[in-house]
Amino acid sequence: MTSPHPKKHELVRAAIRLFAENGFDGTTTLRIAKAAGVTEPLIYYHFANKDGLFTYILERAFNEYFNLLTQLPDQSKTAFHRIEALISLHMEITADKPEEMYLIASTCPAKLKDGAHACSRLMAEQRKRLSRYLNDCLKQGVESGEFVKLNIPQTVNVLMVLILGLMRQHALGLDTRRGMRKAAVDFCRRSLMA
Amino acid sequence: MTSPHPKKHELVRAAIRLFAENGFDGTTTLRIAKAAGVTEPLIYYHFANKDGLFTYILERAFNEYFNLLTQLPDQSKTAFHRIEALISLHMEITADKPEEMYLIASTCPAKLKDGAHACSRLMAEQRKRLSRYLNDCLKQGVESGEFVKLNIPQTVNVLMVLILGLMRQHALGLDTRRGMRKAAVDFCRRSLMA
Amino acid sequence: MTSPHPKKHELVRAAIRLFAENGFDGTTTLRIAKAAGVTEPLIYYHFANKDGLFTYILERAFNEYFNLLTQLPDQSKTAFHRIEALISLHMEITADKPEEMYLIASTCPAKLKDGAHACSRLMAEQRKRLSRYLNDCLKQGVESGEFVKLNIPQTVNVLMVLILGLMRQHALGLDTRRGMRKAAVDFCRRSLMA
Amino acid sequence: MTSPHPKKHELVRAAIRLFAENGFDGTTTLRIAKAAGVTEPLIYYHFANKDGLFTYILERAFNEYFNLLTQLPDQSKTAFHRIEALISLHMEITADKPEEMYLIASTCPAKLKDGAHACSRLMAEQRKRLSRYLNDCLKQGVESGEFVKLNIPQTVNVLMVLILGLMRQHALGLDTRRGMRKAAVDFCRRSLMA
DNA sequence: CATGAATGAGCGTTCATTCAT
DNA sequence: AATGAATGAACGCTCATTCAT
Numbered sequence: 142m143t144s145p146h147p148k149k150h151e152l153v154r155a156a157i158r159l160f161a162e163n164g165f166d167g168t169t170t171l172r173i174a175k176a177a178g179v180t181e182p183l184i185y186y187h188f189a190n191k192d193g194l195f196t197y198i199l200e201r202a203f204n205e206y207f208n209l210l211t212q213l214p215d216q217s218k219t220a221f222h223r224i225e226a227l228i229s230l231h232m233e234i235t236a237d238k239p240e241e242m243y244l245i246a247s248t249c250p251a252k253l254k255d256g257a258h259a260c261s262r263l264m265a266e267q268r269k270r271l272s273r274y275l276n277d278c279l280k281q282g283v284e285s286g287e288f289v290k291l292n293i294p295q296t297v298n299v300l301m302v303l304i305l306g307l308m309r310q311h312a313l314g315l316d317t318r319r320g321m322r323k324a325a326v327d328f329c330r331r332s333l334m335a
Numbered sequence: 336m337t338s339p340h341p342k343k344h345e346l347v348r349a350a351i352r353l354f355a356e357n358g359f360d361g362t363t364t365l366r367i368a369k370a371a372g373v374t375e376p377l378i379y380y381h382f383a384n385k386d387g388l389f390t391y392i393l394e395r396a397f398n399e400y401f402n403l404l405t406q407l408p409d410q411s412k413t414a415f416h417r418i419e420a421l422i423s424l425h426m427e428i429t430a431d432k433p434e435e436m437y438l439i440a441s442t443c444p445a446k447l448k449d450g451a452h453a454c455s456r457l458m459a460e461q462r463k464r465l466s467r468y469l470n471d472c473l474k475q476g477v478e479s480g481e482f483v484k485l486n487i488p489q490t491v492n493v494l495m496v497l498i499l500g501l502m503r504q505h506a507l508g509l510d511t512r513r514g515m516r517k518a519a520v521d522f523c524r525r526s527l528m529a
Numbered sequence: 530m531t532s533p534h535p536k537k538h539e540l541v542r543a544a545i546r547l548f549a550e551n552g553f554d555g556t557t558t559l560r561i562a563k564a565a566g567v568t569e570p571l572i573y574y575h576f577a578n579k580d581g582l583f584t585y586i587l588e589r590a591f592n593e594y595f596n597l598l599t600q601l602p603d604q605s606k607t608a609f610h611r612i613e614a615l616i617s618l619h620m621e622i623t624a625d626k627p628e629e630m631y632l633i634a635s636t637c638p639a640k641l642k643d644g645a646h647a648c649s650r651l652m653a654e655q656r657k658r659l660s661r662y663l664n665d666c667l668k669q670g671v672e673s674g675e676f677v678k679l680n681i682p683q684t685v686n687v688l689m690v691l692i693l694g695l696m697r698q699h700a701l702g703l704d705t706r707r708g709m710r711k712a713a714v715d716f717c718r719r720s721l722m723a
Numbered sequence: 724m725t726s727p728h729p730k731k732h733e734l735v736r737a738a739i740r741l742f743a744e745n746g747f748d749g750t751t752t753l754r755i756a757k758a759a760g761v762t763e764p765l766i767y768y769h770f771a772n773k774d775g776l777f778t779y780i781l782e783r784a785f786n787e788y789f790n791l792l793t794q795l796p797d798q799s800k801t802a803f804h805r806i807e808a809l810i811s812l813h814m815e816i817t818a819d820k821p822e823e824m825y826l827i828a829s830t831c832p833a834k835l836k837d838g839a840h841a842c843s844r845l846m847a848e849q850r851k852r853l854s855r856y857l858n859d860c861l862k863q864g865v866e867s868g869e870f871v872k873l874n875i876p877q878t879v880n881v882l883m884v885l886i887l888g889l890m891r892q893h894a895l896g897l898d899t900r901r902g903m904r905k906a907a908v909d910f911c912r913r914s915l916m917a
Numbered sequence: 918c919a920t921g922a923a924t925g926a927g928c929g930t931t932c933a934t935t936c937a938t
Numbered sequence: 939a940a941t942g943a944a945t946g947a948a949c950g951c952t953c954a955t956t957c958a959t
Contacts, residue, residue, distance in 0.1 A: 148918080164445045166360035170954060180920050182956080187918095191954065247448075250441040251358040253507055268509065289525065295518035298510055299497070302519075306500030313447055315462065316492055324489035325496075331483065332526035342944080364929060374945050376931080381943095385929065536923080552833040554748035558950060568924050573951065575922095635832040639746045641895055642829075656897065677913065683906035686898055687885070690907075694888030701835055703850065704880055712877035713884075719871065720914035730939080752933060762941050764935080769939095773933065 149187045151177040153201075156194055161244040165195055196259040199249075202241035203263040206234055210270050220282030221333060224300070225326050227274065231308040232322045242312035271301050288333045300329065343381045345371040350388050355438040359389055359445075390453040393443075396435035397457040400428055404464050414476030415527060418494070419520050421468065425502040426516045436506035465495050482527045494523065537575045539565040544582050549632040553583055553639075584647040587637075590629035591651040594622055598658050608670030609721060612688070613714050615662065619696040620710045630700035659689050667721075676721045688717065731769045733759040735783075738776055743826040747777055778841040781831075784823035785845040788816055792852050802864030803915060806882070807908050809856065813890040814904045824894035853883050870915045882911065 155176035159168040170191055174181045188194040209230055214223050235242045245260075252260035275297040282288035307325055310316050349370035353362040364385050368375040382388040403424055408417050429436045439454075446454035469491040476482035501519055504510050543564035547556040558579050562569040576582040597618055602611050623630045633648075640648035663685040670676035695713055698704050737758035741750040752773055756763045770776040791812055796805050817824045827842075834842035857879040864870035889907055892898050 146918095162448060164360075164448075166358075167445075169952080171952095181954085182921090183919060185955070247444045250444050250507060251361075253441065253509075254356055264509075291521070292514075292518060295512070295514055296522060298504075298512065298515060299518050299522045302500040302504055303493070303497050306496040306503070309500070310496055313444060315447075315458075318489070318492065320486075320489055321492060324486060324493050327485070328490060328493045328526050332522050340943090363927080365927090375929085376946085377944060379930065380945095534922090550836055552748075554746075555833075557948080559948090569950085570925085570952080571923060574924095579950065635835065638829045638832055638895060639749075641897075642744060652897075679909070680902075680906060683900070683902055684910060686900065686903060687906050687910045690888035690892055691881070691885050694884040694891070697888070698880075698884055701832060703835075703846075706877070706880065708874075708877055709880060712874060712881050715873070716878060716881045716914050720910050728939095751931080763933085764942090765940060767934070 146187070148177065148179050148183060152179065152184060152187060152194070153198060157198055157240050157244060160195060160198065160248065161240045165248050198241070199245065199259050199263060202238065202245065203267070205238070207266070207270065209234060210274065213274060216277070216281055220278045220285065220287050221330060223278045223281075224275070224329060224333070227271075227278075228304055228307070228322060228325055228329070231304050232311060235308050235311045239312065242308070243314075246309050246312040268301065271304070272297055275300050282333065286335060289335045291333075296333075303329070340381070342371070342373050342377060346373060346378060346381065346388070347392060351392055351434050351438060354389060354392065354442060355434045359385075359442050389442075392435070393439065393453050393457060396432060396439060397461070399432070401460070401464065403428060404468070407468060410471070410475055414472045414479065414481050415524060417472045417475075418469070418523060418527070421465075421472075422498055422501070422516060422519055422523075425498050426505060429502050429505045433506065436502070437508075440503045440506040462495065465498070466491055469494050476527065480529055483529050485527070490527075497523070534575070536565070536567050536571060540567060540572060540575065540582070541586060545586055545628050545632060548583060548586065548636060549628045553579075553636050583636075586629070587633065587647050587651060590626065590633060591655070593626070595654070595658065597622060598662065601662060604665070604669055608666045608673065608675050609718060611666045611669075612663070612717060612721070615659075615666075616692055616695070616710060616713055616717075619692050620699060623696050623699045627700065630696070631702075634697045634700040656689065659692070660685055663688050670721065674723055677723050679721070684721075691717070728769070730759065730761050730765060734761065734766060734769060734776070735780060739780055739822050739826060742777065742780065742830065743822045747830050780823070781827065781841050781845060784820065784827065785849065787820070789848070789852065791816060792856065795856060798859070798863055802860045802867065802869050803912060805860045805863075806857070806911060806915070809853075809860075810886055810889070810907055810911075811904060813886050814893060817890050817893045821894065824890070825896075828891050828894040850883065853886070854879055857882050864915065868917060871917050873915075878915075885911070 152173065156168070156173045159173055159176060162168075170181050170184055173194075174184060184191070184194060188197060213230065214226050216223075218226075249260035249264060252258040253264070255261060276293060279288065279291070279293045279296055283290060283293065303325065307321060311321070346367065350362070350367045353367055353370060356362075364378050365375050367388075368378060378385070378388060382391060407424065408420050410417075412420075443454040443458060446452045447458070449455060470487060473482065473485070473487045473490055473494075477484060477487065497519065501515060505515070540561065544556070544561045547561055547564060550556075558572050559569050561582075562572060572579070572582060576585060601618065602614050604611075606614075637648040637652060640646045641652070643649060664681060667676065667679070667681045667684055667688075671678060671681065691713065695709060699709070734755065738750070738755050741755055741758060744750075752763050752766055755776075756766060766773070766776060770779060795812065796808050798805075800808075831842035831846060834840040835846070837843060858875060861870065861873070861875045861878055865872060865875065885907065889903060893903070
């Protein structure tokens with residue numbers, strides 16, 4: 142069973158790779174088309190414009206990520222188990238979709254000034270979801286006595302910074318050492334556990 | 336008493352603001368010149384090209400930052416005091432030079448693919464210096480019994496990710512909450528102290 | 530029945546005229562486009578760049594010229610008849626393609642320093658072909674007793690200088706007198722014939 | 724005894740070399756100034772503009788050449804001796820002033836469309852002087868019976884084409900063979916002598 | 918669904934030239 | 939006699955986008 146739009150799929154594949162390699166501005170529509178084995182106007186048949194193609198890629202990647210987030214363990218598990226699962230998820234998705242994650246990590250920061258841009262919207266959504274989940278974990282952990290007493294909203298933010306920082310470092314290839322997942326988990330466990 | 340090159344200075348000021356607001360590719364030399372109240376060719380009188388102006392700004396900002404790093408407390412202080420000083424430094428420089436730090440946080444990730452670019456070089460230098468300093472702190476703390484026993488190189492990296500992530504969040508204005516410095520310090524203290 | 534690429538053809542026609550009138554550096558891509566009734570970027574759709582358009586014109590003109598050279602009479606004719614045919618050919622092609630020949634005569638000398646430029650390559654090829662043909666003629670004439678005894682390689686060069694000089698003078702419009710062909714032929718006949 | 728304007732002299736020396744190497748349009752005023760060890764505005768102190776500097780060089784070279792022409796032997800010598808002297812003069816000046824002659828041969832053809840340009844004026848003057856001298860030689864030779872009967876004005880032109888072609892070939896370095904002077908003289912002698 | 922041809926708008930850069938000193 | 943700083947005018951070229959087919 143072949144894809145319904147094989148050439149559209151080729152366009153998206155080529156665009157992901159090229160946007161990740163050369164950035165949004167560093168990638169021309171002509172190069173995308175050539176890499177996909179089609180001609181330029183086909184981009185405009187399938188997408189509104191270059192930005193539409195970029196947004197399509199971004200949203201697909203974030204949606205996949207958001208789906209994983211909703212499958213995280215709920216309060217039936219221990220609070221720290223849930224935090225560990227969150228850290229693991231971020232390391233795994235970065236290993237699974239390196240090009241998409243590189244693309245997000247390298248191009249989105251430059252788009253944040255434009256609050257209407259998909260990057261802003263999706264990254265805000267990401268922070269909201271992470272906040273909610275971490276808040277829930279910390280509340281559970283503190284209430285159950287599993288964690289020490291701590292300022293929940295601020296610790297949520299510290300954990301979010303740490304997790305996003307790890308993902309970012311991983312995605313951008315800034316540190317290729319192994320064992321970062323375990324090191325981060327240990328660091329958090331020592332800080333949180335009562 | 337006026338600056339030795341008033342127009343060059345205006346160019347740099349305008350460029351910092353515009354590069355931060357619109358990214359490198361999103362900023363034209365013409366707009367920089369107009370914002371500085373000069374004509375475009377003056378950019379090429381004072382700098383080799385657009386990238387030279389960008390690099391000049393980057394290097395000036397990083398050098399100022401590196402200078403602060405070298406003034407950090409040495410082993411005469413307790414290990415945790417030194418780590419706290421490092422965290423504080425990163426929050427303070429971001430508050431002091433918000434445009435330069437925004438510029439770095441928003442534009443550099445896109446340049447990392449080019450290992451020869453100033454962004455790559457300076458960020459690598461930054462990581463090297465942070466690594467060295469944190470390594471020294473952790474060794475001191477573990478040896479003196481101030482800290483728990485821990486895997487030093489990996490914990491160095493976790494701390495670096497946390498600190499750079501905080502700075503990045505601060506610089507990009509992703510979280511404007513107060514007290515992040517204290518929250519991060521507390522989080523680390525609980526994790527490190529014996 | 531129209532040409533397959535009417536606008537490309539217009540570009541080439543306009544470029545030949547303008548390059549001949551104003552030289553390579555004195556002709557802007559914008560003026561070429563306007564003279565051809567198209568927009569500037571079309572030049573870059575059909576040619577790699579300004580130099581590519583120039584080279585295209587040059588190679589087309591030289592190829593036409595080289596084709597004529599290969600149709601010159603062979604040893605079945607008398608040696609002097611062959612030399613006369615060579616002189617005539619150069620006068621005729623200059624009359625037939627005045628703009629192309631003016632273009633070559635006026636712009637190529639400035640390009641000779643760049644040995645890789647089409648001008649260098651094509652002019653070297655021209656000299657090689659003329660040398661070969663004249664050498665053959667002189668050998669034939671001397672061996673058959675039609676010509677006086679003479680130093681063949683050096684006389685080849687004198688004849689080549691004379692023929693190229695005539696063509697050049699004709700192309701650049703430096704002497705509009707009639708009868709130059711006959712005068713040159715007579716001059717050579719007296720010098721060569723036994 | 725030093726020159727009255729040592730820096731002006733340096734400018735001219737540098738300009739001759741650079742114009743010859745890179746052509747008029749390929750040489751910037753900045754490079755001339757740097758090569759001469761001065762700054763750009765000095766060019767405008769000593770010359771009206773870039774073209775004025777170019778014209779100055781051209782006129783100096785042509786005047787030197789014209790001076791040599793006036794020292795050629797008069798009718799007290801045989802006609803052929805006088806023609807041989809003319810040929811020799813052109814080979815010698817090209818050997819003596821290779822940069823100036825390369826400059827003229829490579830840049831002037833492109834300027835001929837502009838009849839007011841120094842190149843046009845000086846080259847026309849050159850042709851006029853050569854015509855007059857050769858005309859005089861041929862008349863003397865034919866009248867004295869030294870030369871065969873021939874159409875004088877047309878033969879003047881053939882000889883001029885030959886001489887200028889030799890000089891051009893020599894100046895542009897198109898043929899580095901030795902003995903071209905003698906070959907040309909022999910060729911002419913056979914054609915002219917009774 | 919797909920393309921070849923074409924363009925409007927703009928960009929980074931160059932350069933001869935000038936002005937104040 | 940000489941310079942550092944600055945500019946007006948342009949130039950070659952690129953690129954996202956469109957249109958007719």
